[in-house]
Amino acid sequence: xxxxxxxxxxxxxxxxxxxxxxxxxxxxxxxxxxxxxxxxxxxxxxxxxxxxxxxxxxxxxxxxxxxxxxxxxxxxxxxxxxxxxxxxxxxxxxxxxxxxxxxxxxxxxxxxxxxx
Amino acid sequence: xxxxxxxxxxxxxxxxxxxxxxxxxxxxxxxxxxxxxxxxxxxxxxxxxxxxxxxxxxxxxxxxxxxxxxxxxxxxxxxxxxxxxxxxxxxxxxxxxxxxxxxxxxxxxxxxxx
Numbered sequence: 001x002x003x004x005x006x007x008x009x010x011x012x013x014x015x016x017x018x019x020x021x022x023x024x025x026x027x028x029x030x031x032x033x034x035x036x037x038x039x040x041x042x043x044x045x046x047x048x049x050x051x052x053x054x055x056x057x058x059x060x061x062x063x064x065x066x067x068x069x070x071x072x073x074x075x076x077x078x079x080x081x082x083x084x085x086x087x088x089x090x091x092x093x094x095x096x097x098x099x100x101x102x103x104x105x106x107x108x109x110x111x112x113x114x115x116x
Numbered sequence: 117x118x119x120x121x122x123x124x125x126x127x128x129x130x131x132x133x134x135x136x137x138x139x140x141x142x143x144x145x146x147x148x149x150x151x152x153x154x155x156x157x158x159x160x161x162x163x164x165x166x167x168x169x170x171x172x173x174x175x176x177x178x179x180x181x182x183x184x185x186x187x188x189x190x191x192x193x194x195x196x197x198x199x200x201x202x203x204x205x206x207x208x209x210x211x212x213x214x215x216x217x218x219x220x221x222x223x224x225x226x227x228x229x230x
Contacts, residue, residue: 031216042207042220043161090159096216103149103213107161 002027002095004108012114013083020079021111023093028073031096033105034066038089049076049093083115118143120210122221129198130229137193137224139208145169150184150191151209151218161207167191198228 003026013019023032032049046066047055055068070076080087090112094105119142129135141150152164165175167184175182179196195202208221 033216042222043218045217048216092159092161094161103211103216104151104163104166105216105218106163107153110159110161112159 002029002106004093004095004106006091006093006108006111008111009109010112010114012116015084015115017083018079018081019083019113020077021091021093021113023076023078023108025074025095029095030073032070032076033094034068034076034078035092035094035107036089037092037110043092046078046091049078080113083113085115087113088115089113118145118210118212118219120208120219120221122206122208122224124224125222126225126227128227128229131200132197134194134196135198135226135228137195137206137208137226139191139193139221141189141191141208141210141219143210143212145212147213149211149213151211152182152191152193153207153209154204155207155223156204164193195226198226200228200230202226203228 005024007022034046035043036046037043045058046061047057047068049055049068049070051070051073065081067079090110092107092110094107096105121140148169150167154162154164165182172184181194183192205223205225207223209218211218
């Protein structure tokens with residue numbers, strides 16, 4: 001499976017500021033996704049990061065709040081804008097495996113965000 | 117509508133005990149995938165297994181085993197001789213091939229006590 005890294009691994013931010021999270025994969029992948037996991041909760045899909053076009057957002061998530069970039073097949077960023085304490089979560093990127101692993105999502109290590 | 121239910125919110129066992137984590141799913145699709153992931157305290161989601169809806173064979177991998185029963189729409193996960201390192205939150209998930217959309221259960225927190 002692909003090796004996925006995320007930066008930063010954790011951060012503490014002040015309300016009203018923005019944070020950009022990076023997701024890097026060691027091989028080209030077709031599908032990349034961003035998830036949010038609020039404390040003690042399950043994972044919620046934020047959006048599908050599309051290479052060369054605008055991300056596809058799930059219901060309840062908007063581009064102004066969570067702008068996403070995907071300049072190539074190995075890299076994506078998620079920005080959490082104008083943060084509030086409710087944005088405190090773990091943010092995870094995932095990629096779909098290749099070959100036999102198609103349809104299986106592999107996750108990055110996550111970014112643990114605390115907003116004060 | 118698709119749904120995944122993990123009724124056990126938290127389970128505590130003593131080391132070396134066997135433990136089964138339950139997963140019940142709902143879907144009208146005839147072809148689907150079921151998954152289990154482990155999330156240790158570090159936060160990373162670790163892929164454990166994927167099962168195709170056409171393959172009802174049980175699977176064993178070391179101390180881990182999975183029991184897939186379409187008749188009861190269940191995909192249960194058993195850890196034999198549990199260890200402290202098994203302490204984590206375990207998620208069951210469902211997806212339909214080609215959609216890449218996962219329906220996650222709410223997770224079961226497993227605590228293995230020394």
